[in-house]
Ligand SMILES: Nc1ncnc2c1ncn2[C@@H]1O[C@H](COP(=O)(O)OP(=O)(O)OP(=O)(O)O)[C@@H](O)[C@H]1O
């Protein structure tokens with residue numbers, strides 16, 4: 001259950017009043033999620049989500065919250081942080097940094113079809129374009145530097161074959177990061193964790209992207225790769241489902257044309273996307289925080305995905 005910090009009704013109600021969205025009528029803990037404490041909060045003014053940040057600091061949070069605001073103002077369907085009378089969108093509750101955002105309608109599409117993949121691809125491209133003039137800078141905190149420091153920490157928990165794979169893949173990605181082709185990749189604010197459970201659909205209509213708390217400045221191609229590795233694979237085998245993947249990339253490309261380096265480096269970045277989540281899942285699995293009652297995500301899934309991306313590289317077959 002992802003309520004790490006219990007929030008009393010009165011405390012939430014006074015925050016709602018402070019934001020001018022009160023009075024609070026209902027407050028309900030959200031069971032899913034593994035990073036933050038989340039509550040659905042209904043008020044006389046609308047439906048909101050209250051988040052208490054358990055891992056992120058008040059120094060890191062403005063990047064994410066202002067990015068959501070920036071995107072929302074530009075018409076990208078993302079939760080919009082609610083400001084107080086002085087314009088502040090980062091609040092505090094129960095001694096933790098907190099935010100209140102509007103609640104998206106719809107639900108998760110956990111068995112996506114081509115039409116869903118096209119919509120995510122299209123909206124991802126629009127989001128990348130809309131973030132082009134976002135002025136704040138914060139690197140992807142789950143990027144290469146974090147992989148480099150975390151792999152040695154998880155290594156003792158791996159079999160010799162797994163240790164060999166993770167070490168050689170890390171070396172491959174470290175080498176790639178130093179190449180001119182990699183340096184030429186377009187970059188900007190990326191979501192970096194846009195899995196099926198971080199997108200809302202109402203039927204076939206995409207109603208929002210959320211959970212921006214792994215966002216950062218990185219290559220757009222990394223964001224695309226993270227999506228393809230979740231939206232467009234067979235979850236049992238890790239194999240790329242080429243019809244869905246081609247539809248995703250074509251829809252993206254219609255909104256924001258992929259450069260030559262982006263097309264060429266797609267197979268390498270798909271490997272990077274798999275490595276990133278293999279490492280984070282190993283880290284969560286073997287070094288759990290106090291939320292030990294949570295069921296961590298299965299790390300072997302991304303080991304399988306990584307092996308697939310290496311053994312059977314996927315290239316976007318774009319013709320224009
Ligand atoms: N703005 C929102 N609108 C509607 N539902 C939301 C919103 N934010 C969160 N939720 C709901 O709360 C659930 C948990 O939120 P979320 O996935 O962000 O958890 P988390 O612990 O913050 O992150 P993680 O996905 O990394 O575990 C989501 O699956 C979703 O159902």
Ligand SMILES: N[C@@H](CCO)C(=O)O
Pocket residue numbers: 193195277280281297
């Ligand atoms: N999307 C991540 C969880 C953190 O948001 C994973 O599936 O490992």
